Amino acid sequence: MFSKILVANRGEIALRVLRTCREMGIKSVAVYSDADETSIHRHYADEAVNIGPPLVRKSYLNADRILEEAKKMGVDAIHPGYGFLSENSAFSQACEDNNIKFIGPCAKAMDLSGEKITALKIAAENDVPLTPGSDGALADKEEAVKYAQKIGYPVILKASGGGGGRGMKIANNDQELIDNFSIARGEVMAAFNNPDIYVEKYLQAPRHVELQVLADEHGNCIHLGERECSVQRNYQKLIEEAPSPFLDPQLRKKMGDASIKLIKAVGYANAGTVEFLVDADKNFYFNEINARLQVEHPVTEMVYGLDLVKQQIKIAQGAKLEIEQNQVQPSGWAFECRINAEDPANNFMPMPGKFTELNMAGGIGVRTDTHIYQGYEIPPFYDSLIAKLLVWGETRVDAVRRMVRALNEFKIKGLPTTIPFHLNVMNDADFIEGNISTKYIDTHPQLLKFD
Amino acid sequence: MSENIYTIISPLSGTMYRRPSPDEPRFAEEGDEVKEGDVVCIVESMKVFNDIRAEYPGTIKKFLAENEDALMIHQPLVEVIKK
Structure with missing residues (x-):
């Protein structure tokens, strides 16, 4: 059992993890930069330590400094949250080398998941469907053209080393x-x-559907269904929901089985997410593994009635999964709006x-995960x-109505926020019908009209 | 003399960057001639990189903030001698 966990993050996700530590009776340490002196997450931990200047490279990304503080404070585990050091395999390894448990996958599983060409290869070996594309990294542009002519335009170039839209380029013909x-x-x-890049068939208006998995260190793995995150702008998610309005139990089972097979193949233990693109004919294609707790994990918590951070901590403590696949059933519908x-x-x-x-918004069925307060x-x-x-x-309709009610209750003045955008979406006929894709915002310019 | 000098101010709070990326040369040095619209530095705010440009042609007199400095909104960044 862990007696003290350091949370190597800030903002709402630091609070999220610190709250579960409290509930589990585990002591906690918060870290904060000079710019976060007034940040509330410090006060949700038993101890708090300053880790340096505002620049992330000098504080929240400063692995050596964080490890040094962790050793000084006598912690036995580090939770990285999302972003920052959460998918840094060198950090996961350094924790292990210092006898501190990293609450997330081991360095090797993280590397296999994070290097996209490797992940695609493992997916192919395990019969997980892939978007047609080049077989590994491209040597030069001539090779890119050769593959593109074979799979047909439009195509998309992607970076093996990372995501977030960087290095991603769509081409409609040889010249482009x-x-x-x-x-x-x-x-x-x-x-x-x-530097590796690869080319894939560009899907015109797919849905972004991701499967939540939990895997313990004893070879057991289950999935907790899907989240749909199609409402995005420049690859940045704005609204997520669980379940997806597009999946039926058969497709959910197929995608869940594929996710479990892949997670087992990379030797992954802890909570993880397998991302897919799904086309209008319900074909699904593996996109990537997110080797961390996701921002949108609470929608899964709400429909499956589980605390994913608690599950992560138990797995990291070496416990076997307490739940089997046939014991988990989604109930109702959940939405998340990113404010x-x-x-x-x-x-x-x-x-x-x-x-x-x-x-803040409140009342029945509403959860607000935030670190802001009056005067912050x-x-x-x-x-x-x-x-x-x-x-x-x-x-789903009840959840849409509740979100409209909650968005109207949530009042923030003095600075613009995305609340008016979310209200437009929640009142849009296509969204209410579940007719969404990753092109939804582009094809609905009225969502960006405000009174 | 002083009426020929104008100061470029930061339009928002954030972090000062003098180079487009860590291994590239700086946008401009003190003493450099700049044209209207030339990028002289970047201010990063909430992960968005905002180009800061010269408003008139001239010569850069002094940088008032350094690489990676934390900036307040409306903080002076660069003094330029107008042509």
């Missing part, structure tokens, strides 16, 4: 592919240590600063997520 190949290679070289300090009327421009008035000043050094507004309803 040749031009974009050089641009993509440049971006990839600048952003990642790994960002961004101006949706101005190209979602992030706006740090101080808000003058704050009134949002620092410019970190991302713009200020709250995750979640609702649960008996049906």
Whole structure:
């Protein structure tokens, strides 16, 4: 059993993990940068330690400093949250080398999952469906053109070393592919240590559906169904839901079985997510493994009635999964709206600063995961997520109505937020019908009209 | 003399960057000539990189903030001698 956990993160996810530590009777340590002196997560831990200047490289990404503090504080485990060090295999390894348990997958499983060409190869070996594409890394643009002509345009170039849209370039013909190949290679070289790029068939309007899995260190693995995260802008998710309005039990089982097979093949233990793209004919294609707790994990918690952070901690303590696949059933519907300090009327421009008035949403079926409070000043050094507004309803329609009610209750003044955008989505006929895809925002310009 | 100098201010709070990426040269040095619209530095705010440009042609007199400095909104960044 762990007696003390250090949470190597900030903001709402730090609170999320610290709360579960409290509930489990485990002592906790929060870390904070100079810019987070006034951040509330410090007060949700038993101890808090300053780890340096505002710049993430010097604080929240400073693995050596965090490990040093962890040793000084006598912690036996580190929870990385999401972002920052959560998918850094060198950090996972360094924790292990220092006899501190990393609450997440081991370095080897993280490397196999994180290097996309490797993950695709393992997926292919395990009969997990893939988007047609090049067989591994491309040597040059001539090879890219050869594959593109075989699979048919449009195609997309992707980086093996990472995601988030960087290095991703769509091409509709040979010339565009040749031009974009050089641009993509440049971006990839600048952003990642790994220069490898590959090409895939570009799906026009797929859905983004991801499977939540839990795997223990004894070879047991279950899935907790899917989340649909199709409402995105520039590959940044804005709204997530569980379950997906598009999946039926047969497809859920097929995708769940494929996810479990893949997770076992990479030797992964802890909570993880397997991302797929799903086309209009219900074909699904493996996209990537996210080797961490996801931002949107609470929608799964709400429909499956489980605390995923608690599951993570138990798995890291070496426990066997207490639940079997046939014991988990989704109940009702959950949505998450990401409330960002961004101006949706101005190209979602992030706006740090101080808000003058704050009134949170509450009441039946509403969960607000946030670190903001009245008088808090949002620092410019970190991302713009200020709250995750979640609702649960008996049906999808009930959940939409509850989200509209909660969004209207949630009052933030003095700074723009994404609340007006979410209200537009929740009142849009296609969204209410579940007719969404990753192109949903592009094809519904009225969502960006505000009174 | 002083009326020929103008100061570029930061439009928002964030982090100052003098280079487009860590292994590339700086956008501009003190003493460099700049044209209207030339990028002189970047201010990163909430993971968005905002180009900061010269408003008039001139010569850079002094950088008032350094690489990786934490910036307040409206903080002076660069003094430029107008042509």
